[in-house]
Amino acid sequence: MTGPAVRVRDERGIGVVEIDHPPVNALARPVRAALLEAIERLAEDPAVRAIVIHGCGRHFIAGADVREFDAPPAPPLLHELLNRLEALDKPVIAALHGTTLGGGAELALASHYRCATPDLSLGFPEIKLGLLPGAGGTVRLPRLVGIRRALELMTSGTPIGIAAARELGLVDHELRGDVLAGALAFARERVAAGTPPRRTTDLPMPVPESPAVFDEARTALSAAARRVPASEAIIAAVEAAAARPWREALAVARERFDACRRSTESRALRHLFFAERVPAPGGAPQPVATVGIVGAGTMGSGIAIAAATAGLEVTLVDTQAAALAAGLERIARHFTDVHRKGRLDAAAAAAAGARVRGAATLAALAPVDLVIEAVFESLEVKRAVFAELGRTCRPGAVLATNTSTLDVDAIAAASDRPADVVGMHFFSPAHVMRLLEIVRGRDTTPAVLATAFALGKRLGKIGVVVGNGFGFVGNRMLYAYGREKELMMLEGASPTEIDRALEAFGMAMGPNAVGDLAGLDVGYAVRRAWTDRPDDPRFYRVSDLLVEHGRLGQKNGRGFYRYEPGARRGTSDPEVEALIRAEAERLGIARRAIGAEEIVERCTLALIGEGIRLLEEGIAARASDVDLVWCHGYGFPRERGGPMFHADTLGLAHVLDRIRHYASACGPRYWTPAASLEQLAARGARLADEASTGAT
Numbered sequence: 001m002t003g004p005a006v007r008v009r010d011e012r013g014i015g016v017v018e019i020d021h022p023p024v025n026a027l028a029r030p031v032r033a034a035l036l037e038a039i040e041r042l043a044e045d046p047a048v049r050a051i052v053i054h055g056c057g058r059h060f061i062a063g064a065d066v067r068e069f070d071a072p073p074a075p076p077l078l079h080e081l082l083n084r085l086e087a088l089d090k091p092v093i094a095a096l097h098g099t100t101l102g103g104g105a106e107l108a109l110a111s112h113y114r115c116a117t118p119d120l121s122l123g124f125p126e127i128k129l130g131l132l133p134g135a136g137g138t139v140r141l142p143r144l145v146g147i148r149r150a151l152e153l154m155t156s157g158t159p160i161g162i163a164a165a166r167e168l169g170l171v172d173h174e175l176r177g178d179v180l181a182g183a184l185a186f187a188r189e190r191v192a193a194g195t196p197p198r199r200t201t202d203l204p205m206p207v208p209e210s211p212a213v214f215d216e217a218r219t220a221l222s223a224a225a226r227r228v229p230a231s232e233a234i235i236a237a238v239e240a241a242a243a244r245p246w247r248e249a250l251a252v253a254r255e256r257f258d259a260c261r262r263s264t265e266s267r268a269l270r271h272l273f274f275a276e277r278v279p280a281p282g283g284a285p286q287p288v289a290t291v292g293i294v295g296a297g298t299m300g301s302g303i304a305i306a307a308a309t310a311g312l313e314v315t316l317v318d319t320q321a322a323a324l325a326a327g328l329e330r331i332a333r334h335f336t337d338v339h340r341k342g343r344l345d346a347a348a349a350a351a352a353g354a355r356v357r358g359a360a361t362l363a364a365l366a367p368v369d370l371v372i373e374a375v376f377e378s379l380e381v382k383r384a385v386f387a388e389l390g391r392t393c394r395p396g397a398v399l400a401t402n403t404s405t406l407d408v409d410a411i412a413a414a415s416d417r418p419a420d421v422v423g424m425h426f427f428s429p430a431h432v433m434r435l436l437e438i439v440r441g442r443d444t445t446p447a448v449l450a451t452a453f454a455l456g457k458r459l460g461k462i463g464v465v466v467g468n469g470f471g472f473v474g475n476r477m478l479y480a481y482g483r484e485k486e487l488m489m490l491e492g493a494s495p496t497e498i499d500r501a502l503e504a505f506g507m508a509m510g511p512n513a514v515g516d517l518a519g520l521d522v523g524y525a526v527r528r529a530w531t532d533r534p535d536d537p538r539f540y541r542v543s544d545l546l547v548e549h550g551r552l553g554q555k556n557g558r559g560f561y562r563y564e565p566g567a568r569r570g571t572s573d574p575e576v577e578a579l580i581r582a583e584a585e586r587l588g589i590a591r592r593a594i595g596a597e598e599i600v601e602r603c604t605l606a607l608i609g610e611g612i613r614l615l616e617e618g619i620a621a622r623a624s625d626v627d628l629v630w631c632h633g634y635g636f637p638r639e640r641g642g643p644m645f646h647a648d649t650l651g652l653a654h655v656l657d658r659i660r661h662y663a664s665a666c667g668p669r670y671w672t673p674a675a676s677l678e679q680l681a682a683r684g685a686r687l688a689d690e691a692s693t694g695a696t
């Protein structure tokens, strides 16, 4: 025994090293120390003829322990451990199953032989944490699969299954049945055949597939990937492996790894990794097997697709026969498409589609476990639906509303069972976007909240529990962000300048392009219904003006931009700029050139200021929740960690100083700093360190 995380035993001459470090066998320091002790012991034992390394549980090894990266690496260092493993004079067989990622995959490459079960998922996801494989992957992987494929695997972070792994020569033998028994048999065959250790670093580096293979990899990087230093670090590390002896190249990789580990981008991505794994809210979730969805429109059918794909039985209700038919057709087409694109096999796609049935009345929802209402965004309409649901649905059924801006308590009250009501705000398209705002109403019980959260997780969503306030967290912040871009267009920035500046900052799409995509009339209607919208003639004046001139966005070819038929990206339209100039003059606004720096600062500080208010009011429970909302719901750049992490990167004293600057430059109406910001800045605090308000 070498400690609870690593067990060693002798199986008739084969040394078995079992890693048992739940939940994912992460290679934390104690595990590395125990592994080193284990392999040294087996190396010295003359009775041991070969070594098999095996991971207990669902995963072989999920990689290094991500929690260790905020501090310098502690010995034994993983790359040194793996070099020692590879140098052993006895055959080392990695018995792979399930998830084999990062350092786990590197351990496999440092082993002499690799067996794997059909459920293998092998990959190098370090890039998603702003890191590179730092334990030898950059020198061993290209030796096994070639330079181009190695670069693809490491810069994408996408795992491969057993078939691809075998084809690439990463797996020598596919195991059927018990992974350890199979690996032991494989090891005995190696011993019987007298097969020597096969060291990956003994293999020559392959000749680059083309002289430009490294620059081709750079060119192939997406804009988002280019903003993460680890992308270039991976390419440079493999370039070094092609030009130098492997130990020197590994030293280059180590230097690059440590620089990436300390980078803002990696710290931001690691922040989000853990933010996405916050514990579920208290309360015991109820089992949900059947779901009712009210409203067969875009949102309702998207939610139905997500639920059916997750294995739930779905009843989609729409009292309008044509709308119901259109919704069912949309759902059927989706499952046909996902099969055609190879994302689901024929049987799975057919089974998922068969789990959705239509109904014309809410009576069909009487027996279901949970209902999600997704009807027109009108309080009157929603209240009528909830009044009927309250009478119709079985006791204990959860009643959720997909409202994006309306008062969940007002909707809940209509049901006469507000304790069963919760908000589940999906983002469109509901079967694609991962964000789900889970709105706790005044009377929502912990069990109902936990049930909604658990259902969200089952649908593959990132669930964020928020309080019941206008726009919850995401849309309330969106109005602050949009307010500034609208004001700056009146003050002199063109729609294109706004979008280009924010896309250069890292936003997935500029706000004007987003408006055109969603339809400018959608926001227009919401703002009309907004009872306490700011009494400011400039507030969203440009967007309103465009709608009043019949410019609705992509849907009718003209919005902020002009869209040629079929074009996804619009072009600047002089008519829009003339409209804006005339409106600015009418409002008496002097125009000026506005640079990208001011555009980005005003929009991001507006986001930060509103996020801090949401924390202060308890609508958001913790800063990382606000980051999840904006990274998963609105395309905030992940390598900046979200608006709150970005505020901590800037420093709250700087944030406060700049908000005060805009209070004097633009007026205090929108730029009065939250009291909590002044307190946090005064004591040099970070938002990430603030305890959860828990108020939601």
Ligand code: T1G
Binding pocket: 023, 024, 026, 059, 062, 063, 064, 065, 066, 067, 078, 099, 101, 102, 103, 104, 106, 125, 126, 129, 131, 132, 133, 134, 135, 274, 277, 278
């Ligand atoms: N380190 C520390 N904790 C981890 C972890 C990791 N690598 N992976 C998961 N956890 C925790 C997670 O926080 C959660 O904790 C629990 O395990 C279950 O996770 C040296 C430098 C493996 C596919 O990037 O992709 O190796 O909430 O909810 O849905 O060169 O976890 O229970 O307290 O996600 O079944 C590379 C990251 C590291 C893999 C399982 N490896 N993990 O998914 O469970 S860097 C990764 C995952 C590296 C080398 C480099 C997933 C999973 P808690 P979960 P899951």
